[in-house]
Amino acid sequence: MNPTRALNISIVGATGAVGAELTKLLEVSPIPVNRLRLLASRNSAGRQVRFRDEICFVEALDEIGDLETDIAFLCAGGPVSIEWGPRFAAQGALVIDNSSTFRMNPDVPLVVPQVNPSVLSDRPRPGIVANPNCSTIQLVRAVRPLATALDVHQIIVTTYQAASGGGRMGRGQLWNGTRAVLEGSSEPPAAPFPVSLAFNVIPQVGEIDLEGVTLEERKLAQESRKILAMPDLRLTSTCVRVPVENGHSEAVYLEFEKPVRLEQVHQLLAQEAGVRLYADGIREGYPTPRFITNPEDVHVARVRVNRQNPRGLWLWVVADNLQVGAALNALLIAQLAIANRVIGK
Ligand SMILES: NC(=O)c1ccc[n+]([C@@H]2O[C@H](COP(=O)([O-])OP(=O)(O)OC[C@H]3O[C@@H](n4cnc5c(N)ncnc54)[C@H](OP(=O)(O)O)[C@@H]3O)[C@@H](O)[C@H]2O)c1
Structure with missing residues (x-):
C-alpha cells in the first residue's frame, strides 16, 4: 500500500x-x-x-x-x-x-x-x-474458510447485538435506562430501540416486514450471499438486541452436505488470517463481548460437531461491531x- x-x-x-x-x-x-x-x-x-x-x-x-x-x-x-x-x-x-x-x-x-x-x-x-452490515462482516469472516472448502447446505444464525450497534443513541439508551432502573427513577425514551434495553432482550433489530422478518435478518442473508458469491446460500437468522455496550455475538449453526471432522474445521479456522480460534474450550475458554482483547479479530469458539447429525457444526462468533463490523x-x-x-x- x-x-x-x-x-x-x-x-x-x-x-x-x-x-x-x-x-x-x-x-x-x-x-x-x-x-x-x-x-x-x-x-x-x-x-x-x-x-x-x-x-x-x-x-x-x-x-x-x-x-x-x-x-x-x-x-x-x-x-x-x-x-x-x-x-x-x-x-x-x-x-x-x-x-x-x-x-x-x-x-x-x-x-x-x-x-x-x-x-x-x-x-x-x-x-x-x-x-457491509456489522453482523454480516463477522459472520462471513468466520464462515468463509469453511464455506470455501466444504459444501454448505444451510446456515442458521442467532445474533446477540450490542447497544452501540444503534449508534451513540443506542449506547446512551442502555446507560441511561440502566441508571434509571437502578435508581428507581422514570426511564428515558426507548429510542432507538422498540422498548428499553435496560435489563432486557429484544428480538428485533430494524423494522419488521410483512413476512415477520426484520431488516437486520434480511441484510444478513442478502449481504452474505453477495460477499461469499453464493447466490443460493440458505441462510436464516433471528437477530436479537442484548444489554451489552459493545461487541456483537453470534451462535452459528452450519449444516454441510457431508459429515465434517472437528480436526479439519479447526485446521481451516486456525489458518484464516484475522480469525482467533479458541480450539481448546477447556483451556482457552471462549470470548465474551465485554472482554475481547484483540478488537481487530473475529473470535471463534465453542466449535462442536452435532452428535446427532455429524453434518452439523456449531460456532460461537464474537467481534467488535464498531471496529470489525x-x-x-x-x-x-x-x-x-x-x-x-x-x-x-
Ligand atoms: N454502530 C454500528 O455498530 C454500525 C455498524 C455498521 C454500520 N453502521 C452504520 O454506520 C452509520 C453511522 O452509524 P453510527 O452508529 O455511527 O451513528 P451515530 O452514532 O448516530 O452517528 C451519526 C453521525 O452522523 C452525523 N449526522 C447525522 N445527521 C447528519 C446530517 N444531516 N448531516 C451530517 N451529519 C449528520 C451525526 O452528527 P452529529 O454529531 O452532529 O449529530 C453523527 O456524527 C449508519 O449508517 C449505520 O447504519 C453502524
Missing part, C-alpha cells in the same frame, strides 16, 4: 459512534493524510478533534463549499448517504459508505477485504464502495483501494 502522494480524506459523521472510531483508527494507520476533513451536522460544527498532533475542527456538512477529496467515508446514516454519496463521487472521491443504501446495488462492490478483495480490483463505476473494515477497504491503485495514483 504505497500511494504516490498523501491523500485528502473526509469523514462524514465523524462525531458518531462509527465516525469517531474510524478517526482513531485512521490516526494510527499507515495511510498518509494530507488533509483530514471531519464533517457532521450543524450541531457539532466547531468541535475540536486531535489528529496526528494537529487539531481538526468539525465542519457542518451542508455548509461546506467544495467536496473535493480522495476518499469520503460516509458514517452518517442512509439519508445522508443517498444525498451526499453520489455528490462526493461526482467530484472524484472514492466513497466508502457505511449505510445499507448501496449495498445490494449490482454496480457497487460490497467488500470485506479478508473475504472478497478481488471485487475491488478496479474503480467501481458509481465511485462508491459499500461497507464498521470502522476497521472501512479503513481496510481504503487500504485495499490504495494498494490496487484505485485511488492515490
Whole structure:
C-alpha cells in the first residue's frame, strides 16, 4: 500500500459512534493524510478533534463549499448517504459508505477485504464502495474458510447485538435506562430501540416486514450471499438486541452436505488470517463481548460437531461491531483501494 502522494480524506459523521472510531483508527494507520476533513451536522460544527498532533475542527456538512477529496467515508446514516454519496463521487472521491443504501446495488462492490478483495480490483463505476452490515462482516469472516472448502447446505444464525450497534443513541439508551432502573427513577425514551434495553432482550433489530422478518435478518442473508458469491446460500437468522455496550455475538449453526471432522474445521479456522480460534474450550475458554482483547479479530469458539447429525457444526462468533463490523473494515477497504491503485495514483 504505497500511494504516490498523501491523500485528502473526509469523514462524514465523524462525531458518531462509527465516525469517531474510524478517526482513531485512521490516526494510527499507515495511510498518509494530507488533509483530514471531519464533517457532521450543524450541531457539532466547531468541535475540536486531535489528529496526528494537529487539531481538526468539525465542519457542518451542508455548509461546506467544495467536496473535493480522495476518499469520503460516509458514517452518517442512509439519508445522508443517498444525498451526499453520489455528490462526493461526482467530484472524484472514492466513497466508502457505511449505510445499507448501496449495498445490494449490482454496480457497487460490497467488500470485506479478508473475504472478497478481488471485487475491488478496479474503480467501481458509481465511485462508491459499500461497507457491509456489522453482523454480516463477522459472520462471513468466520464462515468463509469453511464455506470455501466444504459444501454448505444451510446456515442458521442467532445474533446477540450490542447497544452501540444503534449508534451513540443506542449506547446512551442502555446507560441511561440502566441508571434509571437502578435508581428507581422514570426511564428515558426507548429510542432507538422498540422498548428499553435496560435489563432486557429484544428480538428485533430494524423494522419488521410483512413476512415477520426484520431488516437486520434480511441484510444478513442478502449481504452474505453477495460477499461469499453464493447466490443460493440458505441462510436464516433471528437477530436479537442484548444489554451489552459493545461487541456483537453470534451462535452459528452450519449444516454441510457431508459429515465434517472437528480436526479439519479447526485446521481451516486456525489458518484464516484475522480469525482467533479458541480450539481448546477447556483451556482457552471462549470470548465474551465485554472482554475481547484483540478488537481487530473475529473470535471463534465453542466449535462442536452435532452428535446427532455429524453434518452439523456449531460456532460461537464474537467481534467488535464498531471496529470489525464498521470502522476497521472501512479503513481496510481504503487500504485495499490504495494498494490496487484505485485511488492515490
Ligand atoms: N454502530 C454500528 O455498530 C454500525 C455498524 C455498521 C454500520 N453502521 C452504520 O454506520 C452509520 C453511522 O452509524 P453510527 O452508529 O455511527 O451513528 P451515530 O452514532 O448516530 O452517528 C451519526 C453521525 O452522523 C452525523 N449526522 C447525522 N445527521 C447528519 C446530517 N444531516 N448531516 C451530517 N451529519 C449528520 C451525526 O452528527 P452529529 O454529531 O452532529 O449529530 C453523527 O456524527 C449508519 O449508517 C449505520 O447504519 C453502524
